Amino acid sequence: xxxxxxxxxxxxxxxxxxxxxxxxxxxxxxxxxxxxxxxxxxxxxxxxxxxxxxxxxxxxxxxxxxxxxxxxxxxxxxxxxxxxxxxxxxxxxxxxxxxxxxxxxxxxxxxxxxxxxxxxxxxxxxxxxxxxxxxxxxxxxxxxxxxxxxxxxxxxxxxxxxxxxxxxxxxxxx
Numbered sequence: 001x002x003x004x005x006x007x008x009x010x011x012x013x014x015x016x017x018x019x020x021x022x023x024x025x026x027x028x029x030x031x032x033x034x035x036x037x038x039x040x041x042x043x044x045x046x047x048x049x050x051x052x053x054x055x056x057x058x059x060x061x062x063x064x065x066x067x068x069x070x071x072x073x074x075x076x077x078x079x080x081x082x083x084x085x086x087x088x089x090x091x092x093x094x095x096x097x098x099x100x101x102x103x104x105x106x107x108x109x110x111x112x113x114x115x116x117x118x119x120x121x122x123x124x125x126x127x128x129x130x131x132x133x134x135x136x137x138x139x140x141x142x143x144x145x146x147x148x149x150x151x152x153x154x155x156x157x158x159x160x161x162x163x164x165x166x167x168x169x170x171x172x173x174x
């Protein structure tokens with residue numbers, strides 16, 4: 001796996017910000033899409049993040065492009081921390097009889113490697129079958145953590161989009 005430099009990371013964040021600025025629609029529509037994307041990103045469902053976010057955005061009449069951008073809250077830098085947080089939250093809710101963190105780390109490591117989607121899906125299904133209780137607890141933990149994450153994403157995005165639209169209105173037309 002290729003290491004990302006600080007310069008590359010800044011460039012990626014800059015491009016992401018530019019994409020957010022180009023989103024079309026009213027602030028609520030865009031913010032709801034972003035909230036959905038961040039919510040889904042926090043859940044431990046990596047192979048399905050984009051599909052789930054787009055489907056939920058469609059269902060809730062939110063911005064699908066914003067949902068796709070929001071999904072990037074789960075990325076190679078954050079995924080391990082998110083999975084561990086989901087795991088620990090699940091343990092807190094369901095008790096300590098679910099399994100150990102090694103299983104979670106194996107899944108995360110497998111998902112981070114550049115392996116074909118078919119193999120990732122196979123690993124995900126295998127993990128699901130062998131660790132059903134743990135899988136359930138992690139997903140409940142993801143939902144519990146995803147709700148405040150989505151709310152924060154909604155508020156921040158809505159305020160950001162409102163400010164952008166106000167700045168555009170104040171600019172003198174040429």
